[in-house]
Structures are given as C-alpha cells and as structure tokens.
Amino acid sequence: xxxxxxxxxxxxxxxxxxxxxxxxxxxGLDLVWVPEAYGFDAMTxxxxxxxxxxxxxxxxxxxxxxxxxxxxxxxxxxxxxSLSRGRFSLGLGASGPQVVxxxxxxxxDRPMRRITETIEICRKTWRRQEPLTHDGRVYQxxxxxxxxxxxxxxxxxxxxPYRADIPVYWASLMERSVTATAEVADGWLPLFFMPDKxxxxxxxxxxxxxxxRSPELPPLDIVAGGPVAVGENLPVDDLLDLERPTAARYxxxxxxxxxxxxxxxxxxxxxxxxxxxIQDLYLDGKKKEAEAAVxxxxxxxxxxIGPPGLVAERIHAYREAGVTTLNxxxxxxxxxxxxxxxxxxxxxx
Numbered sequence: 001x002x003x004x005x006x007x008x009x010x011x012x013x014x015x016x017x018x019x020x021x022x023x024x025x026x027x028g029l030d031l032v033w034v035p036e037a038y039g040f041d042a043m044t045x046x047x048x049x050x051x052x053x054x055x056x057x058x059x060x061x062x063x064x065x066x067x068x069x070x071x072x073x074x075x076x077x078x079x080x081x082s083l084s085r086g087r088f089s090l091g092l093g094a095s096g097p098q099v100v101x102x103x104x105x106x107x108x109d110r111p112m113r114r115i116t117e118t119i120e121i122c123r124k125t126w127r128r129q130e131p132l133t134h135d136g137r138v139y140q141x142x143x144x145x146x147x148x149x150x151x152x153x154x155x156x157x158x159x160x161p162y163r164a165d166i167p168v169y170w171a172s173l174m175e176r177s178v179t180a181t182a183e184v185a186d187g188w189l190p191l192f193f194m195p196d197k198x199x200x201x202x203x204x205x206x207x208x209x210x211x212x213r214s215p216e217l218p219p220l221d222i223v224a225g226g227p228v229a230v231g232e233n234l235p236v237d238d239l240l241d242l243e244r245p246t247a248a249r250y251x252x253x254x255x256x257x258x259x260x261x262x263x264x265x266x267x268x269x270x271x272x273x274x275x276x277x278i279q280d281l282y283l284d285g286k287k288k289e290a291e292a293a294v295x296x297x298x299x300x301x302x303x304x305i306g307p308p309g310l311v312a313e314r315i316h317a318y319r320e321a322g323v324t325t326l327n328x329x330x331x332x333x334x335x336x337x338x339x340x341x342x343x344x345x346x347x348x349x
Contacts, residue, residue, distance in 0.1 A: 001315070001346050002325040003339060004031035004223055006061050014045050018052045020335065025056040027336040028343040031325065033061025033091060033189075038103045043076045050084035059089035061189065062171045066100045066108065070118040070139060071132070074125035078161040086163050091189055092118060093171035096255055112177045114138045119168050119184055126164045131156045169223065173261050175205045182209025182220055187325075192250070192262065193224035194269055194301045195314075195321035201268050206322075224318060225327035228304040230311045230341040239331055240299040244291040247298060251275055252282025252290045271298060304342075305331065312345045319349070 005024060007017055021032050032049070036042035042060045049058050058080070063073070073090065081088040094100075094111035101108050117136040124132055131154030134141040142152030169187035172178050181188045182205070190202070210220070229239050250262040257279060266275035274295050281290035304314040318326055326346065330338035 001319055001323070001349075002030040003028065003328060003343060003346065004033060004057075004059075004225075004325050005029055005328045005330070005335070005339070006033040006035060008035065008329060014040060014048065017045065018048055021049055021053060021056065023336040024339055025053050027339040029056060029328075029339050031057040031059060031089070033059050033327075035061050036063050037095075038099055043080060046080045046088065047083055050080060050087065053084075053087075055087075057087045057089060058084055059167075059169065060091040062091040062093035062095075062169075064095035064100060065092055065111070065114050065118045066095065066106045067104045070121035070134075071125055071141070073118060074122040075157070077122065077166050078126060078157065078159060081166050082159070082162040089167040089169055089187070090122065091169040091171065091187075093189070097259075098255075110138055112172075112180060115170060115172075115177075116180055116184060119170075122166075122168065125157050126161045126166060128156050128160065128164070130154075167221070169221070173265050178202055178205040179209040182206045183212045184209075184217075185220065186218060187221035187223055189223050189327075192247075192265060192302050193226070193318075193321075193323070195224075195317040195323065196301065197269050198321040201265075219324075221325055222323045223325040223327050224321075224323045225329070226303045227329045227331050228311065228338060228342060229306075229331040230304075230308055230338060230345070232307050234306060236306055237296075239305050240296065240303065242331060243299050243303060244294050245287075247294045247302075248278055248282055248287065248290040251294070252278040252287075257283060266298070269298075271295060274298070304328075308341070308345060311342070312349065315342070315345055316349060 024032060034042045034045050042063050046058050046060060077088060077090045092115055094115065097108035100106050117138050121134050121139060132141055133154050142154060167186035169189050170181040170185040171189040172181045173190060227243055251266050254260055254262050260279065263275050263279050274293060278290045278293045281293060304311050315326060328339060328342060332338060
C-alpha cells in the first residue's frame with residue numbers, strides 16, 4: 001500500500017510547503033497532492049516541487065475542469081511531468097458552483113460529461129498520434145465555423161511529452177460519476193471514505209465501471225484515508241473534535257439545500273437525520289451547533305486516530321475495502337513523524 005498526503009493549507013507559504021514536502025519525501029511518503037481552491041494555483045507549486053524533490057510523486061488534488069480548457073490542462077500536465085521526470089499525476093474534479101460560477105464566472109454545467117471529455121482530450125494530446133480533434137457534447141475541437149471565425153484547424157502538441165500516459169485521477173462521489181471514474185480514470189480520489197460502508201455505497205458503481213474498463217488501463221488506484229494521529233494515550237476525543245468544522249462545512253454548507261454532494265453521501269452512509277440537521281443548522285448560520293451535531297461515529301469512521309494497534313486495524317480495513325494508496329492528513333506538529341509511524345504500520349501488516 002502506497003502513502004499519499006494532501007497539502008491542506010491553502011494559504012500557507014509555498015516555499016515553506018516545499019520544505020515540508022522534502023521532509024515527507026525522506027519520511028517515506030510516496031505521493032503528495034497539491035490542492036487548488038481559490039487561492040494560489042496548483043500548477044505553479046507543482047512545478048516548484050518538481051524542481052526541489054527527487055523521488056516523491058506530485059499530483060493535483062484537485063484542479064477543476066471549468067477554469068482551464070482541456071488542452072491547457074494537458075499542456076500543463078505534460079510540462080509538470082517533464083519537469084518531474086515522470087512523477088506527475090493529474091487530479092481532476094468539478095469543484096462546485098460557488099467557486100466555478102462565483103470566482104471564475106463560468107456556468108457550472110454538465111460536470112461529469114465535462115470531466116470525461118477532458119480526460120479523453122488530454123490523452124489524445126499527450127499521445128500526439130494525429131492532429132487533435134474532438135467532437136463531444138461539451139467540447140468540439142477545432143471550434144465549428146458557426147461558433148467562431150472558422151479559422152481553427154487541428155494542431156498537434158509541439159513538445160513530445162515525457163510520458164504519453166500521465167495518470168489521471170478523478171475526485172468523484174455520486175453513483176454515475178464513480179462508474180465513469182472506474183471506467184476511464186487511472187485513479188479515484190473519494191473524500192470521506194468509510195471502508196466498512198464502501199462496498200454497500202460504492203461497490204455497484206465501481207463494478208459497473210470496471211466491467212467497461214479498457215484492458216489497456218492499469219487497475220484503478222483507489223486513494224482514500226483521512227486525518228491520522230498515532231500514539232499511546234492520545235486525547236482521541238479532542239483530536240476527533242478538531243475534524244468537526246470540516247465535516248460540518250462539507251455536509252452542511254457545500255452547495256445549496258437541494259444540491260450538496262457531501263450531504264447526499266452522508267445520507268447514503270446511513271446518517272439521514274444527522275445530515276438534515278447539520279445542513280439546517282449550517283445554512284441557518286448556526287455553525288457551532290452544526291459542528292456539535294456531527295456524530296462521533298462519522299468522525300471515527302473517517303479518520304485513523306488512536307494507539308498503533310487501532311490505527312493498524314483501520315489501515316487493514318482500508319486495504320480490505322480496496323484502497324491501494326492510503327491518503328493521510330497528519331494531525332499534530334510533526335507530519336513527517338506521523339508518516340514514518342504509518343509507514344511502519346503498513347509495512348508490518
């Protein structure tokens with residue numbers, strides 16, 4: 001089982017972040033994910049990390065498919081992969097209407113189809129087998145004459161990519177998009193993954209997509225995990241409580257009352273009443289009450305916090321649920337030390 005980590009500090013100093021990544025590389029981390037919300041862009045830090053590290057893989061976790069064209073994503077990914085000498089992974093997702101429409105001013109429409117076509121266009125671009133064309137429901141390349149000047153023509157990426165098969169990961173949660181992920185992506189990035197509920201909630205969708213998966217693609221890399229702290233006599237309840245604001249924000253405030261993927265996920269996990277209460281409180285401006293309403297069971301099932309024996313059991317549960325890359329969010333002042341502790345537990349399983 002490989003280990004990865006999401007760099008969760010959107011507002012941190014990127015130079016200091018690069019120093020942390022070098023420490024994580026030395027501690028045995030296999031892959032680091034660079035997030036992008038509405039702060040610094042991810043690709044700039046990816047390039048910097050490529051130049052300041054040697055072994056660790058670097059991915060975007062995630063960039064949305066609305067704020068860049070598919071070909072710009074392909075160009076940026078090819079450049080990052082070349083700079084890192086084949087250590088880059090392109091993590092894609094939809095983000096949400098608050099960011100896409102509020103910050104980028106782009107309509108949030110057909111997110112699943114847009115991601116599927118983006119993956120197809122990226123792969124065509126990297127392979128350079130012929131000048132790029134695409135006739136999709138979202139994207140048409142070249143642009144049809146009746147929608148522009150009529151001067152567009154098929155072009156081929158000038159540079160030869162370091163790899164023509166850069167791994168593409170998809171951050172999906174809903175049934176149709178999870179099926180599409182299992183069919184076309186190299187990896188899957190689910191948030192709030194509960195290993196004991198995974199087969200029930202995600203199993204049918206994953207199976208349907210896998211049945212349609214091309215034999216040319218490698219097995220789907222499932223990247224899941226959560227906040228982690230390993231040690232005897234930890235204040236477990238206090239550490240779990242630190243995750244309440246994040247859980248409440250996603251379950252209660254990510255989207256509208258009628259359209260919140262994370263609230264839907266909580267309901268599918270069996271927390272119907274809790275999800276409704278958290279959302280009502282959060283949208284009414286009662287954020288502290290919403291945080292208090294997050295069930296401890298939710299927090300325990302989506303984290304790896306406790307003594308080594310307990311964390312080892314949680315790692316085993318993730319592995320049994322099909323997770324091939326354990327994604328860590330170290331809790332505490334020593335992320336590298338936490339990674340080393342988890343690395344030992346994984347290697348001893």
